[in-house]
Amino acid sequence: MNNSRFARTAGWLALPCLVAAGLLAWYVTREPATPFSASDSANAALVSRGEYVARLSDCVACHSLPGKAPFAGGLEMATPLGAIHATNITADREHGIGAYSLADFDRAVRQGVAPGGRRLYPAMPYPSYAKLSDDDVRALYAFFMKGVQPAAEANIPSSIPWPLNLRWPIALWNGLFAPTTAYAQKPDQDPLWNRGAYIVQGPGHCGSCHTPRGLAFNEKALDESGAPFLAGALLDGWYAPSLRQDHNTGLGRWSEAEIVQFLKTGRNRHAVVYGSMTEAFNNSTQFMSDDDLSAIARYLKALPGEPRRDGAPWQYQATAAAPDAPGAHTYATRCASCHGADGKGQAEWMPPLAGATSMLAAENASAINITLNGSQRIVAAGVPDAYRMPAFREQLSDREIAEVLSFARSAWGNQGGAVQAKAVGELRGHTDPASSSPIILHMR
Amino acid sequence: MELRINQQTYQVEADADTPLLWVIRDDLGLTGTKYGCGLAQCGACSVLVDGNVVRACVTPVAGVVGREVTTIEAIEADAVGKRVVAAWVEHQVAQCGYCQSGQVMAATALLKHTPKPSTEQIDAAMVNLCRCGTYNAIHAAVHELAQGENA
Ligand code: FES
Ligand code: FES
Numbered sequence A: 001m002n003n004s005r006f007a008r009t010a011g012w013l014a015l016p017c018l019v020a021a022g023l024l025a026w027y028v029t030r031e032p033a034t035p036f037s038a039s040d041s042a043n044a045a046l047v048s049r050g051e052y053v054a055r056l057s058d059c060v061a062c063h064s065l066p067g068k069a070p071f072a073g074g075l076e077m078a079t080p081l082g083a084i085h086a087t088n089i090t091a092d093r094e095h096g097i098g099a100y101s102l103a104d105f106d107r108a109v110r111q112g113v114a115p116g117g118r119r120l121y122p123a124m125p126y127p128s129y130a131k132l133s134d135d136d137v138r139a140l141y142a143f144f145m146k147g148v149q150p151a152a153e154a155n156i157p158s159s160i161p162w163p164l165n166l167r168w169p170i171a172l173w174n175g176l177f178a179p180t181t182a183y184a185q186k187p188d189q190d191p192l193w194n195r196g197a198y199i200v201q202g203p204g205h206c207g208s209c210h211t212p213r214g215l216a217f218n219e220k221a222l223d224e225s226g227a228p229f230l231a232g233a234l235l236d237g238w239y240a241p242s243l244r245q246d247h248n249t250g251l252g253r254w255s256e257a258e259i260v261q262f263l264k265t266g267r268n269r270h271a272v273v274y275g276s277m278t279e280a281f282n283n284s285t286q287f288m289s290d291d292d293l294s295a296i297a298r299y300l301k302a303l304p305g306e307p308r309r310d311g312a313p314w315q316y317q318a319t320a321a322a323p324d325a326p327g328a329h330t331y332a333t334r335c336a337s338c339h340g341a342d343g344k345g346q347a348e349w350m351p352p353l354a355g356a357t358s359m360l361a362a363e364n365a366s367a368i369n370i371t372l373n374g375s376q377r378i379v380a381a382g383v384p385d386a387y388r389m390p391a392f393r394e395q396l397s398d399r400e401i402a403e404v405l406s407f408a409r410s411a412w413g414n415q416g417g418a419v420q421a422k423a424v425g426e427l428r429g430h431t432d433p434a435s436s437s438p439i440i441l442h443m444r
Numbered sequence B: 001m002e003l004r005i006n007q008q009t010y011q012v013e014a015d016a017d018t019p020l021l022w023v024i025r026d027d028l029g030l031t032g033t034k035y036g037c038g039l040a041q042c043g044a045c046s047v048l049v050d051g052n053v054v055r056a057c058v059t060p061v062a063g064v065v066g067r068e069v070t071t072i073e074a075i076e077a078d079a080v081g082k083r084v085v086a087a088w089v090e091h092q093v094a095q096c097g098y099c100q101s102g103q104v105m106a107a108t109a110l111l112k113h114t115p116k117p118s119t120e121q122i123d124a125a126m127v128n129l130c131r132c133g134t135y136n137a138i139h140a141a142v143h144e145l146a147q148g149e150n151a
Helices: A003-030 A044-057 A059-063 A102-111 A133-149 A168-178 A191-201 A256-265 A276-283 A290-301 A327-337 A365-372 A399-409 A421-430 B020-029 B072-077 B079-090 B100-113 B118-123 B135-146
Strands: A077-080 A082-086 A233-235 A238-240 B003-005 B008-011 B046-049 B052-055 B068-070
Touching: A003 A168, A044 A059, A044 A133, A044 A365, A059 A191, A059 A276, A102 A133, A191 A290, A238 A276, A238 A365, A290 A399, A327 A399, A327 B118, A365 A399, A365 A421, B046 B100, B052 B100, B072 B079, B072 B100, B079 B100, B100 B118, B100 B135, B118 B135
Parallel strands: B003 B068
Antiparallel strands: A077 A082, A233 A238, B003 B008, B046 B052, B046 B068
């Protein structure tokens, strides 16, 4: 009697569980809808338009390796769970995406779903690419199918162990954090602002580095409606500064023309690209049209700063450092030839340290990293840079680097504050010196 | 652009970001200034700009337009420079000599600003590298110069 009641109760309970499991299985393997049919096709104008969209989106930075066929994949990305590798996205039918229909391609790029419902890791910035317009997706597809040579290069499997390598939970993450609709024009803003918003939020995926992330590694905001959007973030040993109107740690002191100049030539009187931004510049921003760069500048200049986060506005103060102060002597002998005894640099070739974001931000990773490892070569319009930051990891100890940075971060009105030798040691352990050879990634 | 080097005026054609060292050596043939590292680390390329020592390998040429550049070729036309070279000869400082034009420029700039520098000031100013290790001879020469004209 007891037993049969138990069985009946269990039966009633099992039913909703089964339904829920069925729904879950459907949800996490479902192929989302796409506006494209299988027969959409390409022409030459569309291919070159797609090449430009690929520049805006900087696909090449992850999907190509120096000296290998363009877009044949391979860049290793460390995650807390293990390493994953960017895949072959040439039109090779076996290893690449040659068998993808436009609809398949769209689902992968804008929603992070590969054919068969397999979820991509969000190292692929599909939460940003979700904003791409239908036209740009169609053009991008045409470029990869017709403009890029197929390469029979096998993909490298990830080293993430079971069960962490199960992909279906990503679908739930997507449901919470990834948008599903393309960028919608804001009618109350002018076309330039709208174009800038589209590039910054969508193909440019600026937030992937510059927006702080939450506990689930989600970007805390995906557009200007959230205050954390582009407010600066620590990633891979670099501090990507605020792109908002923060006076000290953002773009508050930059004019629109200076933002355009920075993205087009890699330098202006405030700063020179370094760290991960060198890759974004070398492969992407310098190829953007002047109109698009102006649009980006217009949009970024419209993002307000946050004085409470940013601190008291920096102003230059002449610093007569005692020559025997720790760090001051190292500065004089190692740094001053380029950055100036007065910290003002030699604009726009050697950046000033007076008023530099890396000298004002509480996060000191970028200051330490560039001192240890130097800068990658900047290649502007095909010409490698004449001047670059050398790596000091072999010449200066952790303590000497901490002292010289503590000096520079408190001289000339800078207020970044002291750097501890321990922090230098930690970054030294898991970073490598930048290559002194120019690295050029070709797209064709 | 127009450059003033060793009291002479030169017309040069160069991109604004070309290192001054390239212009001096390759375009003007003033090869007394040496190329060591190209990264502001060794000082072999030191020249004077308006009497201050700078490393020519990291000095964009556009930055010295309208200023007075002095290289090792003309250092003895300067009273302080002449004394420095004489002390260098007296102490037989040079070994291979590669770094020495830079060392002389550094010492000249120091003594022009600070005729009687202290040991700390000398240590802070004389930081160019020497692969031959002539540091002791450099030290002796500069200390003698630091005692002044009649030492
Ligand atoms: S060549 Fe200029 S400092 Fe070494
Ligand atoms: S004398 Fe040979 S490098 Fe100095």
